[in-house]
Every structure is written in C-alpha cells, then in structure tokens.
Amino acid sequence: MRIGELAERTGTPRRMLRYYEEQGLLVPDRSPNGYREYCERSVDRVLQIRGLLDSGLPTRVIKQILPCLKQPRSIHVAGATLETITTLERERERMTQRIECLIRSRDAISDYLEAVRGARRPAGAGGPERPAAADYDLAVSA
Amino acid sequence: MRIGELAERTGTPRRMLRYYEEQGLLVPDRSPNGYREYCERSVDRVLQIRGLLDSGLPTRVIKQILPCLKQPRSIHVAGATLETITTLERERERMTQRIECLIRSRDAISDYLEAVRGARRPAGAGGPERPAAADYDLAVSA
DNA sequence: CTTGACCTTCACACAGATGTGATGGTTGGA
DNA sequence: TCCAACCATCACATCTGTGTGAAGGTCAAG
Structure with missing residues (x-):
C-alpha cells in the first residue's frame, strides 16, 4: 500500500509517516517510480509508534524497542x-x-x-445550566 | 521551604519549578522579600507533575488533573x-x-x-567481549 | 562592609514532534 | 490531451518542555 492509504488507515498525517521513516522507525520499499510501498504490518507498527510517542517515549528509544515487538511468534535477536x-x-x-x-x-x-457524581443532586435538575461554580470539600473515607 | 530545597528534594531544576508555576501547576506563597515559599506537599505535587509530563501529558491537561490528586482523604470538588x-x-x-x-x-x-538471555550460552564465557553481533531468529511458542 | 550563597526576573537558544506550503513528477480517467 | 489525484523532496514555522546565562536584590557569616 502507498502512503496515502497507510495514513488513512492509521489516522496519521503523511508528514509524520515520512518523519518516522527519517527517524529509522519505518523502512518502506520503493516502487520503481519512487513511491513508498508499505506492507500490511506497517499498520500495526505505526499504531505502536504513535502509542509510544503519546506515552512520552522519544523516537530514539522507540527505535530500540520496536525490534522486540516485531512479528508475533518470532523474536528477532539481532x-x-x-x-x-x-x-x-x-x-x-x-x-x-x-x-x-x-x-x-x-x-x-x-x-x-x-x-x-455523588455530590450532584438531581435537585436542580430543572435548569441544564449551572453557571456559577460550586466550591466545597468532600470528606472521603479512603 | 524555598525553591532551592524543593529543587534538590525533587531532583528538578529551579527553572522548571518556575515554569510549572507559570503554567499554573504550582502556586507557592511569597516571603516578604519576594522569595517563593513552598509547603511540604509541594514535593509530592512536583513529583506527580514530572511523572505525568514524562508520560506524555501536557501541562494544560495536568493542570486539570491535579485537583483530583490534591491531598489524601479530601477531594476538592470545585x-x-x-x-x-x-x-x-x-x-x-x-x-x-x-x-x-x-x-x-x-x-x-x-x-x-x-x-x-536464553540464547546467550555461557559457552564462550572465556572472553568477556563478543565484538561481532549475532543475527538470528528464535521461534517462541507464544 | 564585604563576600558568597541564595533568590528574583528576563531573554535567548535548543530539540523534538508536528503543521503547512512550495515545486514538481507520475498516472489514470474524462 | 489535459486534469485531478496521487506521489516526491525541501524548507520554513509552530508549540512545548528545557538549558543557560545575564543583571540584579537579600541575607547571614566572617
């Protein structure tokens, strides 16, 4: 699949897919015309990358982690x-x-x-708007 | 306590403590001379902030979450x-x-x-250095 | 009084992830 | 044939969290 499809299927901007490649996280083939060609597994891979990025890991670290997640049932000990x-x-x-x-x-x-939710009595249920903010403390037996 | 002590006790640069304050995550008192004065609970608070930042949350979001973690046993429903x-x-x-x-x-x-570890036979235990990288696959019964 | 260790504010710099757009090549359908 | 929809590279801008340092105030100890 080409970059557009991968972008759509992973909800990732094309820009980012190229960036991940630049960082060495993705290594797509190239069609004769120079277009990037991704395999099916790239979808999960991109999702993993995004999840880890969102969890605070930098690409440099993700790059080291990715080989551990390679394909199921086969661990690449390289x-x-x-x-x-x-x-x-x-x-x-x-x-x-x-x-x-x-x-x-x-x-x-x-x-x-x-x-x-417990504190929200359905008492004032008449008005869906409660403009002024309540400000109080709740003692909770932890 | 002043900023220096808080910085040391949390392993956080002073610069960052001021930044967190600027973002509204920390609101220290001020001594008459203008010095920031932190309470004891600031230590945990800073640790929380750092942990969440490291987990990918932006300060804007952390600011909304912090009231949920306030002090133990008392939840601030504001x-x-x-x-x-x-x-x-x-x-x-x-x-x-x-x-x-x-x-x-x-x-x-x-x-x-x-x-x-399983693949690392203590066979070549004689030499502590193994310069060339092994490159093979392991089938694992998941 | 002076020195050193604190503190203040301010400003500029940087890296990493991302947005945006310019410029141009490829390809398939009207 | 020509247009639309892809693709390519390149460059610049933005936002956030940090690093670094300048210029100066406060204060305790010598």
Whole structure:
C-alpha cells in the first residue's frame, strides 16, 4: 500500500509517516517510480509508534524497542549488544514507572468523578445550566 | 521551604519549578522579600507533575488533573463544570490507552530480554567481549 | 562592609514532534 | 490531451518542555 492509504488507515498525517521513516522507525520499499510501498504490518507498527510517542517515549528509544515487538511468534535477536540489553532494561524500568504514575492518576480521576457524581443532586435538575461554580470539600473515607 | 530545597528534594531544576508555576501547576506563597515559599506537599505535587509530563501529558491537561490528586482523604470538588467533567473522562480514557500500550510494550521487552538471555550460552564465557553481533531468529511458542 | 550563597526576573537558544506550503513528477480517467 | 489525484523532496514555522546565562536584590557569616 502507498502512503496515502497507510495514513488513512492509521489516522496519521503523511508528514509524520515520512518523519518516522527519517527517524529509522519505518523502512518502506520503493516502487520503481519512487513511491513508498508499505506492507500490511506497517499498520500495526505505526499504531505502536504513535502509542509510544503519546506515552512520552522519544523516537530514539522507540527505535530500540520496536525490534522486540516485531512479528508475533518470532523474536528477532539481532545484534544483542550488551549495551542494547542494558538500555532495554533501563527503559523497561522507566515504562513501569510511567505505568504506575498513570494508574495512580487515573484511579484518582475515577474517584474524583465518582465523588462529583455523588455530590450532584438531581435537585436542580430543572435548569441544564449551572453557571456559577460550586466550591466545597468532600470528606472521603479512603 | 524555598525553591532551592524543593529543587534538590525533587531532583528538578529551579527553572522548571518556575515554569510549572507559570503554567499554573504550582502556586507557592511569597516571603516578604519576594522569595517563593513552598509547603511540604509541594514535593509530592512536583513529583506527580514530572511523572505525568514524562508520560506524555501536557501541562494544560495536568493542570486539570491535579485537583483530583490534591491531598489524601479530601477531594476538592470545585467548579465541577460539565465541561471539566467531560474533559476528565476523555483524559482518563486516553490514560487507559497509554497504560495498555505501555504494558504491552513492556511485556514484549521482557519476553525479548528473556529470549536473549536464553540464547546467550555461557559457552564462550572465556572472553568477556563478543565484538561481532549475532543475527538470528528464535521461534517462541507464544 | 564585604563576600558568597541564595533568590528574583528576563531573554535567548535548543530539540523534538508536528503543521503547512512550495515545486514538481507520475498516472489514470474524462 | 489535459486534469485531478496521487506521489516526491525541501524548507520554513509552530508549540512545548528545557538549558543557560545575564543583571540584579537579600541575607547571614566572617
């Protein structure tokens, strides 16, 4: 498939697909006319890239992680440099920290939303607009 | 405590603490001489901010999330605008996606590392250096 | 009083991810 | 044949989070 289709199927601007390639995250073939030609697996790959970027990982790190996610059932153990392994271990640790931070915050948001819903009496249900902001504290038995 | 101590205790450059304040994430008191004065809870708050920033959230979003994490046992239900609630729900969803993406990738890294360790025979244990990179595939029964 | 270690504000610089547009080649259908 | 819809490269701009440093105020200790 060409860049346009991949862009559409992944919801990614063409610009970004070229950028990821420039960063070495994507290596499409080229048609005789110079057009980029992507394989089917590129779709998941791009989705992975975007997810990791959105989770705060820089392309440089994603580039090192991607080989671990290659295709299912086949793990590419290439150039397993001591240094690469160390990097992966370090990044895995950082990812764990991120996960913990995100889970903590997400749960806190959930608690908050639940508390707000509890506090929202359907009393003033008549008006869908409540312009002035309420400002009070809720004691919660954690 | 003043900015220097907070910086040291959180491992954060002073520059960043001022920046977070500029973005409305931190609101320290001011001493009569103009120095910023932080309370004890600022330490955790800064750590939270940094963790979320590192997880890909922009300050604009963190600003909306922070009130949910305020102090333990007391949830501040302030200005619970319909719009704020909607935003929080949306961001919570995105955080969940990030978490899933990170977990998937982290697990893949773990599998990879395990496979590499398995492949690393202590056979050539004599030489601590193995300059040339091995390049092969491992079939793994997922 | 002076020195050094703090603090203030301000401003410019940078890197990374992304937006936008100019300029031009390829290709397939009206 | 010519137009529309793709594609290519290149260059510049933007936004965010950071780094760095200048110019100057505060304060405690020598």
